[in-house]
Amino acid sequence: MQAEKFYTKKFRFYDKKTQNELIVVIPEVLDPNYGFYVWPCAPVLAQYVWFFREEIKGKHILELSAGTALPGIVAAKCNAASVTLSEHILTPNCLKHCVNCCANNGLENVSVIGITWGLFSPELLNLPPVDVILASDCFYDSKDFDDIFVTLSFIFEKNDKCEFWCTYQIRSTDKSIAYLLERWNFTCDHIPLESFEANGPSVAESNFPGNHTIEMLKISRKKT
Template identity: 55%
Template sequence: MYVWPCAVVLAQYLWFHRRSLPGRAVVEIGAGVSLPGVLAAKCGAKVTLTDNSELPHCLTVCQQSCQMNNLPQVQVVGLTWGHVSPSLLALPPQDIILASDVFFEPEDFEDILTTVYFLMEKNPKVQLWSTYQVRSADWSLEALLYKWDMKCVHIPLESFGADKEEIAESALPGRHTVEMLIISSAKGSLLHL
């Protein structure tokens, strides 16, 4: 399985904050191979992995990651961004939402933030920890964050030991600038680590 640079950077951020993870409720959306979620579980968080309910193969990949890492306690749930489904309704309040490179297609941005907003309604202090690969200077979340009453803080990769030069040297074609954001409800306060 290939692990994308964004997942590696998000995992590095989790590792940097590993002492604050035990007992925290964490959900990873668009989990794929689930590196950040698996690491959070290994660090003692109560983790739920989610991926598109309309693509069973994605859920199988999440389950395989749990099996390979001996994590039978991690739940894998089908969740389609922007849909209020029984699976979304059943999720308990979360402390942290992980999202590695989910801001890939601009037409998905609002569906992602709609799902995040729903989770923020259950716990106004929840934060979305997200890494993404910069693909176009024209793509922005700013208007959608304002619409959904959210705020965003950019986290410099150097602040937790991630190396931008190493990421840029990956085997992927094109530009590899990876950024990290923490998104929270404009009403909520920042999670103290």
């Protein structure tokens, strides 16, 4: 069997005011599985985490469908109290790749667990407290949208002040989560990309998102 060939992609997050920078290097594999390479949404979400790193400091972070885990790795590097990365429970290679991406950036204290949308697995049921949920491009296939909100709703029930930070690539005007937000009693704020320096074609010097249209969303429970 031919050995997998890894490539690396470097991301440089830079604060013009303080001149602080963060370098993250992600190993990628040319594999048909979605979780082995960085998608255009991930650098945008990671830039949001970097830009608002003071909000991340000391918080408990969960990244869902992490893949190469760029946003979660940035959160860990920005002094989050804890970071948990998750991938589909039936994709052990993706889970292993999450571990490899963390190790490649000197992170040994990041938990990697299996969570599948809509499935009440022991890993989901026994989640520690969560302050912020991260996900990049989770709203990809509309058949998964209901399951995504089932999982989110369960986590929010246990963590009522939790926020869900996600990026979404617009591929079709026919796809919308507005009705699901209403059904599950969530509210959504659209965050302008220019407000966190992510409105260019090459966020974190990555050549992503290129010409793709990305939206940044912050989702929380409606206040009663």
